[in-house]
Amino acid sequence: MGCCHYHHVGEGCDNAFTVDSSRITFGRGCLAEVGDRARALGMKRVALFSDERLARLPHFQKVHQSLSAAGLDVVVYTHVHVEPTDQSFLEAARFAAETRPDGYISLGGGSVIDTCKAANLYATHPADFLAYVNAPVGEGRPVPGPLKPHIACPTTSGTGSEVTGITIFDLLSMHAKTGIASPALRPTEALIDPDCTATLPGEVVAASGLDVLSHALESYTARPYVRRPAPQRPSLRPMSQGANPWSDLGCREALRLMGLFLVRAVADAEDHEAREQMMWAATLAGIAFGNAGVHAPHGMAYAVAGLVRDFHPSGYPEGEPLVPHGMAVIVNAPAVFRYTSEVSPERHLEAAQWLGADMRGASPGDAGEVLAGKLIQIMRAVGIPNGLGGVGYGEADLAALTEGAFPQQRLLQNAPREMTRPVLTELFRQALRYW
Numbered sequence: 001m002g003c004c005h006y007h008h009v010g011e012g013c014d015n016a017f018t019v020d021s022s023r024i025t026f027g028r029g030c031l032a033e034v035g036d037r038a039r040a041l042g043m044k045r046v047a048l049f050s051d052e053r054l055a056r057l058p059h060f061q062k063v064h065q066s067l068s069a070a071g072l073d074v075v076v077y078t079h080v081h082v083e084p085t086d087q088s089f090l091e092a093a094r095f096a097a098e099t100r101p102d103g104y105i106s107l108g109g110g111s112v113i114d115t116c117k118a119a120n121l122y123a124t125h126p127a128d129f130l131a132y133v134n135a136p137v138g139e140g141r142p143v144p145g146p147l148k149p150h151i152a153c154p155t156t157s158g159t160g161s162e163v164t165g166i167t168i169f170d171l172l173s174m175h176a177k178t179g180i181a182s183p184a185l186r187p188t189e190a191l192i193d194p195d196c197t198a199t200l201p202g203e204v205v206a207a208s209g210l211d212v213l214s215h216a217l218e219s220y221t222a223r224p225y226v227r228r229p230a231p232q233r234p235s236l237r238p239m240s241q242g243a244n245p246w247s248d249l250g251c252r253e254a255l256r257l258m259g260l261f262l263v264r265a266v267a268d269a270e271d272h273e274a275r276e277q278m279m280w281a282a283t284l285a286g287i288a289f290g291n292a293g294v295h296a297p298h299g300m301a302y303a304v305a306g307l308v309r310d311f312h313p314s315g316y317p318e319g320e321p322l323v324p325h326g327m328a329v330i331v332n333a334p335a336v337f338r339y340t341s342e343v344s345p346e347r348h349l350e351a352a353q354w355l356g357a358d359m360r361g362a363s364p365g366d367a368g369e370v371l372a373g374k375l376i377q378i379m380r381a382v383g384i385p386n387g388l389g390g391v392g393y394g395e396a397d398l399a400a401l402t403e404g405a406f407p408q409q410r411l412l413q414n415a416p417r418e419m420t421r422p423v424l425t426e427l428f429r430q431a432l433r434y435w
């Protein structure tokens, strides 16, 4: 049904799409393969990136032992900052430049995998930090060549970072999240072992699961690739190329799995089936958004996370205030999809149906309300705060949130409707409270 979107190429727009992905191994216990896979990629001296909490868990020992048993020299880096910053990236890059590994392994959530990508980038192709950072915040300079091989092993069913060429961080001087996007950053391989999620607190599964859900929804409703201006040269086609028939496949299945398993996976850590299916949904949605790109809920989330004052979510490490990424995304989502539904009501209705919404009597005119209503129901079922108000924001913050989100043009331009400053302010206003 979705393909009817792709028949008519807009004037001056792209007429083809490109499919990229990391090589993927998926299955319970597959972490033990890492040593053999690293050796097969020609690695001799590997940098193993993780964080201090994970370094005390059996998964870390398993990876370390597998690498050592394969005869590899292992140097360990665990000073990863949860929600990385430009400073923490530079520290990791210094470590990589000093230890000179010929390959990288990352074991952790998005923060660990993203830090590893950045360390690999700056140690392999040194440059001023802002050189590769997305414009207009940075120069947006293309990465000049391939990086060292990188095997990413995700331990949360969330970011999809293991299959994307994107790394996200907090630029401290601007109090804003931004990123680096290049196919060169995509890990060479992903080892996805659902056993890693067995020990995650329910709150973490909820936030990371809603990140996955939004990856799929945003990719499915993104501006179609045939409406994006054609690149100057085919090799400059962006990874955020817009919705396309390939990404649609992953979005559909990820949304269907979310509808079936998210609430179960949050409620019961012993529900191995639900947690495994969440991991598979995260993989599918990661492949989809790595080829289509997300849009406004993520663009707005960077401001929501970057401007945090005093929100301390349960289930996360104590210390600095934090709005977890998935939470920062999903609080914007109902408001955004009400707004975007006017452009492609049938896609919004399909998504609501896959998530399990009651579709009786629903017509295209109801699409935004039906999808937003289903999202709000899921948020409540898994204990997500009530909109921006629930994570500490009020009317007085709307201007700052708008200014924080507006520079995220790489994402905002991938939305199906124009995201001007006044539109963003109104969407943030509607996101203040949902129930």
Ligand SMILES: [Fe+2]
Pocket: 159, 211, 212, 215, 298, 325, 329
């Ligand atoms: Fe995300």
